[in-house]
């Protein structure tokens with residue numbers, strides 16, 4: 011019987027969706043190990059976060075009051091303290107920029123085996139973790155030796171926890187190391203105003219638009235739908251949209267309610283970033299484009315005919 015410690019994530023005053031996903035993954039693991047699920051929420055407005063995170067499946071929330079925003083040292087110290095306090099053997103964190111910063115440090119410091127970017131796991135004699143390799147073309151399994159380990163989970167692979175739970179909530183003040191780096195603020199990269207991972211509806215544009223000047227047409231569609239514009243990698247590589255708009259293996263993982271793929275073929279590296287979308291709609295001239303294997307609705311047609319017709323329809 012082993013307890014699990016999952017770690018929530020927040021940025022600029024708001025909880026990220028992956029926080030609810032680590033609860034689901036952590037609960038699944040805790041059930042398999044026959045233990046409790048502890049959830050750490052570290053720094054920032056912890057009282058508000060703890061209330062929001064009290065969802066079905068969480069047994070105990072540990073709110074660490076030190077620090078304002080993400081800070082590597084605070085996170086590492088807090089997680090090590092909470093693992094010691096709770097006796098949890100496993101730690102589950104988001105496979106995000108933050109998670110990939112502090113989780114290896116915790117694993118190294120506590121001598122825990124670490125498996126990153128998990129898309130699934132099973133517990134039988136021990137833990138077996140599923141990961142994807144070679145641009146998601148190959149699934150691989152990793153057997154973890156021993157009962158103690160750290161796991162980072164891919165965003166969008168587990169559904170977010172829902173409901174209102176009855177977790178206990180305790181406030182923890184962690185002893186911080188004397189020295190080390192501190193995060194002093196955020197600086198936006200150009201075009202960094204939008205987080206496509208937060209959008210409910212995405213209009214995603216691919217190489218089918220042919221020319222940068224045709225982006226305007228897709229911006230019009232996004233506006234008509236109240237959607238956010240995202241893109242496949244060639245659009246970003248061409249410099250037509252900033253990197254933060256890229257969906258896929260080397261971009262962002264998104265799980266919107268609606269993902270409208272326009273002139274996107276559906277390469278595995280792209281699909282890796284959007285396959286968790288609730289409803290997928292594709293517009294493509296090629297009826298054999300792989301995106302149609304995934305799409306809930308498809309329009310085989312020329313985007314230069316279909317998109318203006320859609321805009322007209324939605325404007326009405």
Ligand SMILES: Cc1cc2nc3c(=O)[nH]c(=O)nc-3n(C[C@H](O)[C@H](O)[C@H](O)COP(=O)(O)OP(=O)(O)OC[C@H]3O[C@@H](n4cnc5c(N)ncnc54)[C@H](O)[C@@H]3O)c2cc1C
Nearest residue numbers: 216217218242243258259260261273274275280294295313
């Ligand atoms: C290591 C690695 C990482 C990668 N990471 C990513 C990633 O994060 N994200 C990503 O997107 N890609 C990524 N790629 C690139 C990926 O392999 C594909 O090359 C890319 O996704 C293709 O983008 P696309 O679908 O826009 O273009 P294409 O594959 O060229 O598809 C264009 C589509 O538009 C259709 N089309 C053409 N004209 C029209 C028209 N008038 N109307 C309607 N449809 C039309 C075509 O039929 C075609 O299906 C990565 C590749 C590697 C090797």
